[in-house]
Amino acid sequence: MTVVHTLPPAPDVGGPAEPLLKVEGLTKHFPVRGTGFFAPKLVARAVDGITFSIAKGETLGVVGESGCGKSTTARLLMRLIEPDSGSMIFDGELVGGELSLRDLRRRMQMVFQDSYASLNPRLTIADSLAFAPVVHGIPHGEAMAAAADLLEQVGLDSATVLGRYPHQLSGGQRQRINIARALALHPRLVILDEAVSALDKSVEAQVLNLLVDLKRSFDLTYIFISHDLNVVHYIADRAMVMYLGKIVELGPVDRIYAAPAHPYTRALFSARLSSDPERRTVAVAIEGDPPNPINPPSGCRFRTRCPMAAEVCAAHEPAAIDLGFGHSVACHLHDPASGHAEARAHV
Amino acid sequence: MSDPTPLLSVTGLNVAFQTPRGTAQAVNGIDFTLARGEVLCLLGESGSGKSVTLRALMRLLPEQRSRISGRVTIAGEDLYGLPERRVEDLRGKVVSMVFQEPMLALDPVYTIGAQIAETIVRHERVSKAEAGRRALELLEKVQIPSAKRRLEAYPHEMSGGMRQRAMIALALACNPAILLADEPTTALDATVQMQVLLLLRRLQAETGMAVIMVTHDIGVAAETADRVAVMYAGRIVEQGTAAQVLKTPQHPYATGLFASTVHAGLKDRRLDAIPGAPPDLTALPPGCAFAPRCARRREACDVGQPPKIRMADAREVLCVDAVAAG
Numbered sequence: 092m093t094v095v096h097t098l099p100p101a102p103d104v105g106g107p108a109e110p111l112l113k114v115e116g117l118t119k120h121f122p123v124r125g126t127g128f129f130a131p132k133l134v135a136r137a138v139d140g141i142t143f144s145i146a147k148g149e150t151l152g153v154v155g156e157s158g159c160g161k162s163t164t165a166r167l168l169m170r171l172i173e174p175d176s177g178s179m180i181f182d183g184e185l186v187g188g189e190l191s192l193r194d195l196r197r198r199m200q201m202v203f204q205d206s207y208a209s210l211n212p213r214l215t216i217a218d219s220l221a222f223a224p225v226v227h228g229i230p231h232g233e234a235m236a237a238a239a240d241l242l243e244q245v246g247l248d249s250a251t252v253l254g255r256y257p258h259q260l261s262g263g264q265r266q267r268i269n270i271a272r273a274l275a276l277h278p279r280l281v282i283l284d285e286a287v288s289a290l291d292k293s294v295e296a297q298v299l300n301l302l303v304d305l306k307r308s309f310d311l312t313y314i315f316i317s318h319d320l321n322v323v324h325y326i327a328d329r330a331m332v333m334y335l336g337k338i339v340e341l342g343p344v345d346r347i348y349a350a351p352a353h354p355y356t357r358a359l360f361s362a363r364l365s366s367d368p369e370r371r372t373v374a375v376a377i378e379g380d381p382p383n384p385i386n387p388p389s390g391c392r393f394r395t396r397c398p399m400a401a402e403v404c405a406a407h408e409p410a411a412i413d414l415g416f417g418h419s420v421a422c423h424l425h426d427p428a429s430g431h432a433e434a435r436a437h438v
Numbered sequence: 439m440s441d442p443t444p445l446l447s448v449t450g451l452n453v454a455f456q457t458p459r460g461t462a463q464a465v466n467g468i469d470f471t472l473a474r475g476e477v478l479c480l481l482g483e484s485g486s487g488k489s490v491t492l493r494a495l496m497r498l499l500p501e502q503r504s505r506i507s508g509r510v511t512i513a514g515e516d517l518y519g520l521p522e523r524r525v526e527d528l529r530g531k532v533v534s535m536v537f538q539e540p541m542l543a544l545d546p547v548y549t550i551g552a553q554i555a556e557t558i559v560r561h562e563r564v565s566k567a568e569a570g571r572r573a574l575e576l577l578e579k580v581q582i583p584s585a586k587r588r589l590e591a592y593p594h595e596m597s598g599g600m601r602q603r604a605m606i607a608l609a610l611a612c613n614p615a616i617l618l619a620d621e622p623t624t625a626l627d628a629t630v631q632m633q634v635l636l637l638l639r640r641l642q643a644e645t646g647m648a649v650i651m652v653t654h655d656i657g658v659a660a661e662t663a664d665r666v667a668v669m670y671a672g673r674i675v676e677q678g679t680a681a682q683v684l685k686t687p688q689h690p691y692a693t694g695l696f697a698s699t700v701h702a703g704l705k706d707r708r709l710d711a712i713p714g715a716p717p718d719l720t721a722l723p724p725g726c727a728f729a730p731r732c733a734r735r736r737e738a739c740d741v742g743q744p745p746k747i748r749m750a751d752a753r754e755v756l757c758v759d760a761v762a763a764g
């Protein structure tokens with residue numbers, strides 16, 4: 092595969108040991124109105140103080156039930172919305188400080204679930220793909236040539252696709268175009284927010300193969316958000332499990348999938364469907380729907396659905412405990428000093 | 439299962455729609471039967487004709503714009519030979535349906551209790567009080583917490599999982615012999631999906647109703663089906679027991695679908711994706727509709743429709759390569 096860059100890839104500022112992205116205490120609360128005129132103002136704690144980092148060249152999978160804050164996290168990282176607090180350091184440079192938002196958006200791009208809503212219906216595919224490069228100062232002719240090249244890179248025939256409009260293409264083709272568009276500025280980090288979730292399985296497999304190829308040829312780092320635990324296992328190096336605006340567990344996928352440490356992760360994993368009709372699931376792991384982040388429970392937010400909940404879980408919010416091998420969990424059960432009767436140390 | 443006549447049988451069902459782009463051949467000659475108490479899964483990707491098939495079984499397709507042929511027999515009655523009034527009696531009482539989107543079945547302006555009671559009164563000559571009692575029983579049966587209070591709730595006041603349960607309660611109000619379920623858990627979170635699937639499985643076992651479960655998800659089929667029919671471009675390309683079809687699929691499309699579904703054990707391996715895309719239903723090829731994407735395509739595939747071959751293990755496969763029972 093040959094790659095034609097019209098924009099040079101952003102330089103590797105901090106070297107291989109510097110994380111590509113360091114996020115500290117990122118928080119976003121949304122004001123929401125209750126129903127009725129005198130209803131009190133409420134806040135949805137959509138993302139509530141999350142800290143993590145991502146290494147160059149890795150794929151971080153993000154999982155959790157709907158409403159746990161995955162998309163809000165993605166939009167915060169892209170700075171499509173302003174965080175209430177917290178900081179972001181991209182390759183050693185403070186975002187909003189040394190690194191301007193404009194430069195951040197060249198380095199970080201996003202692909203959404205809805206392939207249609209993400210494309211301007213009145214622009215041809217060629218114009219959609221050339222738009223951002225032209226804004227960033229690439230001459231129109233060169234941007235058009237690059238658009239054709241990008242289409243080939245994502246497995247589409249540029250001659251037939253360039254002049255088309257989004258509605259003339261299938262969902263799978265549109266998602267390939269959204270991926271091409273995300274790559275047009277040669278970013279270093281691509282956030283994929285349920286990017287394959289709406290696709291049929293046979294098309295999803297094609298796009299996953301494509302993402303693996305592009306990661307190599309464009310030297311990318313991915314944040315891969317998905318509700319599909321099998322797909323995250325397949326594509327990610329590390330997984331981050333979220334519950335009601337918090338990170339509850341973070342670590343290498345091989346470790347988390349082999350031995351999930353948080354009771355929520357265990358519940359989530361045991362809700363995976365069997366693919367063997369002779370070995371069906373016999374019991375549900377947790378009851379009830381995921382609660383919403385307005386007035387979340389005190390202490391550990393999962394305690395209202397947790398089979399292991401004890402008094403301490405309501406009194407204190409658990410801090411992240413290091414389990415070794417880059418695996419961490421926010422649960423009193425893993426902290427012998429927590430006062431949870433069943434807590435045990437991990438050595 | 440001593441009664442040899444199936445509860446439902448479908449023979450040569452075809453459904454075509456007039457569209458601005460031409461005639462879309464959504465369902466193209468499918469045959470299947472459903473025994474009492476059996477769970478059949480229609481498994482296929484979007485556009486393969488699953489929902490159209492289900493709606494044909496309820497006679498719910500728009501008569502002006504669709505052309506339907508073939509035969510559907512439900513409990514011994516020829517569905518398309520019945521007057522509309524008799525079909526209305528059948529709906530809800532003999533055949534009932536649940537959807538992916540509960541608001542397709544629930545009326546936003548009536549409470550859950552009122553809707554269920556109204557359905558019972560419409561189909562059975564019982565008093566309002568009796569219907570109200572049955573409504574409460576149904577909400578308890580679908581495990582809605584504080585069922586008594588929930589009778590008074592409007593659909594929008596419930597969470598997604600609770601609305602799904604309420605819709606199931608409504609569908610079961612008159613003890614139908616057949617439940618048609620169109621991707622009832624697709625929009626739900628994994629944890630809630632599992633709750634609803636286990637609920638459906640338990641209700642099926644308790645009532646002995648037959649179920650046709652439509653899904654694009656192999657996992658849903660594995661968790662629920664006795665038998666599986668894989669659909670592609672409006673045809674059933676493979677049909678057999680759940681274990682046969684899900685564990686040793688024979689049709690190249692079925693094999694491809696399983697190979698492209700990500701599961702544990704594939705990490706760091708390239709996915710065996712099916713190339714290409716499903717055909718345009720307004721321009722189906724004269725031969726096998728899957729042939730353009732099939733690695734085993736040969737001349738015979740493009741000549742005419744592939745034969746339906748009954749294999750030694752009694753499954754049926756629509757492919758020239760399938761080996762017939764000796």
Ligand SMILES: Nc1ncnc2c1ncn2[C@@H]1O[C@H](COP(=O)(O)OP(=O)(O)O)[C@@H](O)[C@H]1O
Binds near residue numbers: 136
């Ligand atoms: N613009 C907004 N205004 C108010 N609440 C919001 C807004 N965006 C998201 N939320 C709320 O924040 C929570 C997290 O949402 P989201 O990040 O979309 O979750 P996920 O992507 O994990 O499903 C949800 O409860 C959602 O309703």
Ligand SMILES: Nc1ncnc2c1ncn2[C@@H]1O[C@H](COP(=O)(O)OP(=O)(O)O)[C@@H](O)[C@H]1O
Binds near residue numbers: 485486487
């Ligand atoms: N009322 C309709 N008018 C025209 N085309 C229709 C209509 N209903 C369904 N179709 C078409 O029939 C095909 C099969 O649809 P459907 O049964 O809904 O697929 P699925 O397997 O995803 O449930 C699709 O191409 C769809 O666009």
Ligand SMILES: [Mg+2]
Binds near residue numbers: 162163
């Ligand atoms: Mg989201």
Ligand SMILES: [Mg+2]
Binds near residue numbers: 488489490
């Ligand atoms: Mg459908």
